[in-house]
Structure formats: structure tokens, C-alpha cells
Amino acid sequence: DAMVIQNPRYQVTQFGKPVTLSCSQTLNHNVMYWYQQKSSQAPKLLFHYYDKDFNNEADTPDNFQSRRPNTSFCFLDIRSPGLGDAAMYLCATSRASGSDTQYFGPGTRLTVL
Amino acid sequence: DQQVKQNSPSLSVQEGRISILNCDYTNSMFDYFLWYKKYPAEGPTFLISISSIKDKNEDGRFTVFLNKSAKHLSLHIVPSQPGDSAVYFCAASYNYGQNFVFGPGTRLSVLP
Numbered sequence: 001d002a003m004v005i006q007n008p009r010y011q012v013t014q015f016g017k018p019v020t021l022s023c024s025q026t027l028n029h030n031v032m033y034w035y036q037q038k039s040s041q042a043p044k045l046l047f048h049y050y051d052k053d054f055n056n057e058a059d060t061p062d063n064f065q066s067r068r069p070n071t072s073f074c075f076l077d078i079r080s081p082g083l084g085d086a087a088m089y090l091c092a093t094s095r096a097s098g099s100d101t102q103y104f105g106p107g108t109r110l111t112v113l
Numbered sequence: 114d115q116q117v118k119q120n121s122p123s124l125s126v127q128e129g130r131i132s133i134l135n136c137d138y139t140n141s142m143f144d145y146f147l148w149y150k151k152y153p154a155e156g157p158t159f160l161i162s163i164s165s166i167k168d169k170n171e172d173g174r175f176t177v178f179l180n181k182s183a184k185h186l187s188l189h190i191v192p193s194q195p196g197d198s199a200v201y202f203c204a205a206s207y208n209y210g211q212n213f214v215f216g217p218g219t220r221l222s223v224l225p
Contacts, residue, residue, distance in 0.1 A: 004156065035215075042117065042202065042215035043157070057212075090156055101147070102213070104156030 004105035023091030035090040119216040132190040136203030143205040
């Protein structure tokens with residue numbers, strides 16, 4: 001009965017080759033988030049959706065895009081991955097914005113060759 | 114510029130003793146704080162939270178203390194159990210906003 005599911009768990013791509021990471025949720029939460037976490041660092045928020053309303057963090061590179069076709073699914077597209085984009089990508093959801101608890105998926109570890 | 118700091122990358126504690134994990138922040142606008150626990154190969158899971166109107170919040174073996182003047186919070190685990198071994202992240206937000214800023218984490222090892 002997983003609540004936030006991320007596929008794949010491990011993704012290998014080549015330098016410059018577009019890659020898509022997916023996240024789905026069974027919680028029917030309104031808000032979905034994407035975080036990037038590099039080794040031994042804090043998770044860094046890339047963007048979030050409140051329903052269909054997209055909110056991009058100011059320092060998120062243009063190379064990163066996101067799509068949310070419906071409440072359950074959210075995708076992270078990396079248009080031209082560089083070596084510096086190798087990281088763990090965490091998806092999270094929350095019922096509402098504000099101080100609501102975020103529920104995290106297990107993450108997708110991206111390797112860029 | 115790290116707004117949320119966890120200066121101890123790791124901590125080892127004997128089973129049954131108290132674990133104290135510390136977190137410091139620089140932004141005085143932060144008004145809501147959370148602790149997350151993360152096991153290997155899993156995403157972070159919510160542990161406990163505290164808002165700036167309180168200085169203490171307790172949930173079972175877990176207590177979070179907030180010292181606003183010092184911009185410091187701490188998580189106490191009593192008694193510590195081997196299953197508590199994980200990475201603990203402190204996170205903060207302001208205006209009760211959804212943009213949480215995470216600390217780098219502290220790896221807790223509870224030794225049997």
C-alpha cells in the first residue's frame with residue numbers, strides 16, 4: 001500500500017540525453033513537489049504544483065521541467081542532463097500548502113554517464 | 114548560504130540512552146519546523162513538528178525543543194533504540210509556507 005511511488009528507482013542516462021522521472025500518489029493530495037538531493041546535502045526544492053498551478057523555484061535551472069497531467073501523476077523532465085545533475089530526485093506530496101506534512105517517495109537515483 | 118544547519122554529520126549513541134540532534138537556522142522569519150527521518154533506500158518520513166509559538170512539542174519518545182532567541186532547535190529521543198538509526202533532517206519554513214528548507218542531515222547510529 002505504497003502512497004508515493006517513484007519509477008524507476010535507479011535511472012542511468014547519457015550526458016545530454018533527455019530523461020523523465022515519474023511520481024504517482026494514491027493519497028489524492030493537492031500538492032506535489034520535486035526535490036533534488038546530492039550526496040550528503042540537504043534536499044533542495046526544484047518546483048511544486050498546487051493542483052495544476054505550477055511554482056518554480058527561482059534558482060531551478062531551465063534544464064528541468066515538470067508536468068502534472070492529473071492529480072495522481074507528476075513528471076520531472078531533464079532536457080539535457082549534465083554530469084552535475086546526477087543526484088537523488090525525491091517526489092513528495094501534501095494535502096495542502098502551508099505547514100502540511102509532506103509525504104516522500106523513495107526517490108530515483110539518477111546517474112549521468 | 115545555508116539557512117538551516119546541522120553541524121554534526123553523524124552521532125553515535127548507546128541503546129537506551131538519550132539522543133540529541135541539533136539544528137540551527139539563520140532566517141528569523143522561519144516560523145515552522147519539522148524533523149524527518151530517512152532510512153537507506155527510502156524517502157524521508159515525517160517525525161515531529163513545532164511552530165514558533167511553542168518551545169516544546171512531545172510525541173512519545175520524541176521531543177523537539179525550540180529556542181527562538183538562539184535560532185536553535187533540538188530533537189531528543191529517549192530512550193534510543195537501534196531502529197532509530199537513520200539520517201535525521203531538520204526543515205524550516207516561513208509564513209507556514211510550503212517551501213521548506215532542509216538541513217544537510219545528521220546520521221544517527223544507535224548501538225546495541
